[in-house]
Amino acid sequence: MDLKELYRDVILDHNKRPRNFGTLAVPPAHEARGANPLCGDTLRVWVQLDGDRVTDVKFEGKGCAISVASASLMTEAAIGQTRADVQAQFERIHTVFTHHDAPLDPALGKLAALAGVRDYPARVKCASLAWHTLNAALAAADTDSPLSNPPTIKTE
Amino acid sequence: MTLLPPDATPFSASEIAAIRADFPVLHQQVNGKALAYLDNAASAQHPRQVIDAEAEYYRHDHANIHRGVHTLSQRATDAFEAARHKLQHFLHARSHREVILTRGTTESINLVAQAYARPLLQPGDEILVSRLEHHANLVPWQIVAGQTGAVVRPIPITRRGEVDFEAFRTLLTPRTKILALSHVSNALGTINPVAQFIAEARARGIITCIDGAQAVPHLAVDVQALDCDFYAFSGHKLLGPTGTGVLWGRESLLEAMPPWMGGGDMILEVSFEGTTFNTLPHKFEAGTPNIAGFIGLGAAIDYVQGLGLARIAATEEELLRYATTRLEAIEGLSIIGTAPHKAAVISFIVEGIHPHDLGTILDQEGVAIRSGHHCAMPVMEFFDVPATARASFAFYNTRAEIDQLVGALHRARDLFT
Numbered sequence: 001m002d003l004k005e006l007y008r009d010v011i012l013d014h015n016k017r018p019r020n021f022g023t024l025a026v027p028p029a030h031e032a033r034g035a036n037p038l039c040g041d042t043l044r045v046w047v048q049l050d051g052d053r054v055t056d057v058k059f060e061g062k063g064c065a066i067s068v069a070s071a072s073l074m075t076e077a078a079i080g081q082t083r084a085d086v087q088a089q090f091e092r093i094h095t096v097f098t099h100h101d102a103p104l105d106p107a108l109g110k111l112a113a114l115a116g117v118r119d120y121p122a123r124v125k126c127a128s129l130a131w132h133t134l135n136a137a138l139a140a141a142d143t144d145s146p147l148s149n150p151p152t153i154k155t156e
Numbered sequence: 157m158t159l160l161p162p163d164a165t166p167f168s169a170s171e172i173a174a175i176r177a178d179f180p181v182l183h184q185q186v187n188g189k190a191l192a193y194l195d196n197a198a199s200a201q202h203p204r205q206v207i208d209a210e211a212e213y214y215r216h217d218h219a220n221i222h223r224g225v226h227t228l229s230q231r232a233t234d235a236f237e238a239a240r241h242k243l244q245h246f247l248h249a250r251s252h253r254e255v256i257l258t259r260g261t262t263e264s265i266n267l268v269a270q271a272y273a274r275p276l277l278q279p280g281d282e283i284l285v286s287r288l289e290h291h292a293n294l295v296p297w298q299i300v301a302g303q304t305g306a307v308v309r310p311i312p313i314t315r316r317g318e319v320d321f322e323a324f325r326t327l328l329t330p331r332t333k334i335l336a337l338s339h340v341s342n343a344l345g346t347i348n349p350v351a352q353f354i355a356e357a358r359a360r361g362i363i364t365c366i367d368g369a370q371a372v373p374h375l376a377v378d379v380q381a382l383d384c385d386f387y388a389f390s391g392h393k394l395l396g397p398t399g400t401g402v403l404w405g406r407e408s409l410l411e412a413m414p415p416w417m418g419g420g421d422m423i424l425e426v427s428f429e430g431t432t433f434n435t436l437p438h439k440f441e442a443g444t445p446n447i448a449g450f451i452g453l454g455a456a457i458d459y460v461q462g463l464g465l466a467r468i469a470a471t472e473e474e475l476l477r478y479a480t481t482r483l484e485a486i487e488g489l490s491i492i493g494t495a496p497h498k499a500a501v502i503s504f505i506v507e508g509i510h511p512h513d514l515g516t517i518l519d520q521e522g523v524a525i526r527s528g529h530h531c532a533m534p535v536m537e538f539f540d541v542p543a544t545a546r547a548s549f550a551f552y553n554t555r556a557e558i559d560q561l562v563g564a565l566h567r568a569r570d571l572f573t
Contacts, residue, residue, distance in 0.1 A: 003520050007513075007571055016508075039512055040529045040542045062542045064510035065572070120516060 006120060007065065010073075010113040015065035020075035022058045024048055029056070030141040031150040034133030036125055041067055044150075045133040047078075049141055054078050054086055057134065064126050066117060071130035073111055083138060090131050097124045164466035166474045167551065175463070175552050178203040182552065189522025192557035197342055197370060197501050197548030198526050199392045202456070206395055209455035210448045220444055222421055236447050239454030240437070246457050247387065247404050248378040253436035254410065257445055260401035261369040262292040264388035265336075267403055267440060268365050269296035271416040272386070273334055279305030283334045284327055284362075286311040286319040288341045288348070290532040293367040297336055306333070313538060317344040317493035321352060328360060335364045339371035343532040343546070344493025345476075345501030347375070354384050363409070369393055373460045374472055374499045379404050395460065396453035399446045410436050417442040463551070471551040472500040479549065479558045486565055492539050500549035503530070506565065509572045511545040517571065518545075521564035523557075 024031075024046035034043040043061035047054060057075040061067075078086045092105050096115050104112050117127045136153045167175065176182055181201050184191050193201060213235060219228035221236050237252075244252045258264045273283070283297045287310045294308075301308045312323045319337065335357045340347050354364045368377060368389040379387050386409075391400030405413075415422055415433050419442035425432040433439050460468060479502055483489055488507035506514060515527035526546045529536045536542060547561055 003517060003571060006516065012572065038528065040533065040536065041512075042542075064512035066513070123512070123516060126512065 006116040006123070008113050008116065010110060011065060011069040011116075014069035014072040018059075018068050018072040020056075020058050020072065020079070021060065023060060024056060024058050026150075029058075030137050032133050032136035032140055033150050033152040034061075034129045034136070035152060035154050036063075036067075036129055037154055038125070039064070041126065041129065043067065043071060043129055043133050045071070045130065045137050047134060047137040047141065049083075049138075052082050052084075054081055054083065059130065059133075063129070064123075066114075066123050066126040067129055070114055070127040073114065074130045074134060077109065077111055078134065086134070086138070090135060093131060094128070097128055164464070164470040166471040167463075167467060172471075172552065172554060176554075178205065178459075179552055180204055180207070186522045186524070187520050189520075190560070192523045192553075192560045194547040194549060194553065194557065194561060195524045195526050196550040196553075197345075197393070197499075197530075197546065199398065200395050200550055201552070202395055202397070202452075203459050205459050206397070206452045206455045210397060210452040213448050213451045218448070221447055222438070232447055235451050235454075236445070239450040239457075242454045242457045243402055246372075246377075246461070247402075248380050249404055250380065251407060254404055254407050256403040256405065256410070256437045256440045257450055258388075258401040258403050258440075259399050259446070260390040260392070261367060261388045262296075262390075262401075264386075264401050264403035265293055265365065265367065266296045267416050268386045268388070268405070269300040271413045271440070272363070272405075272409060273297075273300045273306075274303055275414065277301075277304035277306040277333060280331055281306040281333045282327075282329060282331045283308050283336065284311050284324065284332055285309070285336045286324075286338065286348075287313045287534050287538055288317070288319055288344070288346060288532070289336065289338055289367065289534075290342050290369075290530065292369070292531070293336050293338055293365075294534070297334070310534070311337075313535075316495045317341065317346045317535075318495045319346075319348050319353070321349070324353060325356065328356070328362070332360070332362050335362050336367070337364070338367040338369070339377070340368075340374065340499045340501075341493070341532075341535070342370045342501070343530040343535045343544070344495070344503050345370075345498040345548070346493055346495040347371075347497040347499055349497075350384070351382055354382060358383060370499060370501070373465060374469060376465045376469075385409055391449065391453040391456070394453065394456055396456040397446065397449035400449040400453045403440070407436065410440070413440075415439050415442070419443045421445075468551045472549055475549040475551075475553055475555070475558065476500040476502070478555055479547065479561070482558055482562045483547075483565075486562065486569070488569065489565065492541065492544050501546060502548070503544040503546045505541055505544055506568065509568055511543040513572070514545045514565070514568055517568040518561070518564045521560065521567060523561050523564045525561070 029046045029048040041063035048056040217231040221233040364384040365386040387404040392398040422442040492503040511527035
């Protein structure tokens, strides 16, 4: 396998210069934490909503190029979308990660750059952590009270 | 404690070639490249002598041990107990009764924590655990501390990755009951001067539990010379099968300890009114053990002793020196753990490339290393890194494989910069 299929220029660029890297104030934003206990990667994702629309997403964390680039690309894909759009995009990218032969949906846009991950099963968790954490942050928006701790999700 | 003559000769190129011929797994391609297996600290590979010993046992002798009068059961029992005697001599233990066979280092340490420490510890008692330990020599102590009200106190380490002896001395109090210390750090390769720590502990009546998982077979271990109370290790790092391990313990301590797990083999007589426990070592060996595994481990000991532990150590020392020099020359690479006395383990980071990306890129070049926290998260925290890449060498590795590692690291840098 060609390593450039995994480490495409888009991935290397987002790893080096992650977009939307930073924090949002809670409230009004909602936060979730993600961890990959196997490798020690940690991630925090903040999401801000205006009704049904995602108005801002930010993330912080330490991780490999795949996890950082995936989180960075995810923020770009999610900002400005409705929650239903974000959910649909999550399902599309999840299919890419878990189905080796699934055709790439054109609606993936830039996220298609992550498709190389599926040839490296040990690395799929790196790429999916950000999306699972965003989902948890969106779920927190439905249940958050000012006193609750942010939910933590783990990929095993 | 290492008893090896300092002037032992490393294996020659032709000797290495002959040794490598004994290891079937080394001769394969991974991702189209010759395999360079540099993850020996996670698990060593097996020579055919070990694989054959296990297979021959299953072909000809398998039966349950210690419980049949028939011929196969007798043969299986003899072969299993012969392995115990090999382990006794390998460790320079006084008696085979001190050699408890377990599933691995982790089980061995849990046994000490539960059967020795738990009945002993009182609220406020202290267990000293070095910051260098991997989780198997930390978590069992945290569990028993939780059960008894005792406290786990970390012994600091230095920037070079050595356990700080002076800091250790200042931590000693009349409440200190147990010292848990690794012989060799799995994450960094540091060889701890354990004898010095043990002497200090023994002078104060503190019980010592040494984690030798990473020490065998790279050092010759003499438990009597070390003068520790417990010594634990795993078979699979000694070219033996997984699921085999040893707890050596001082006989007087083992004798006084209650059994840990109950079941077959650890009893003499059972009735509903009560049970008489078996004598050492069987008191701590409930259930049918990994019989074939220990027979394989016996063959592994024969194998390394046939090669000579001193020559193994000299060969690995040379590989460590060569690899250290080559890796230090790579721009942006930093070695984590720079103690003067190290086993053939190099933990490192490369600026701008996460260890997991290194692991994937190196794998594409046929090079197997470990990337991650090495089950030693407090060590990673100390050096403020989430993870490292770790190359670890065995006597069957070659300079050419280290060159392959270096080439792959340059490839990674080219890709990322």
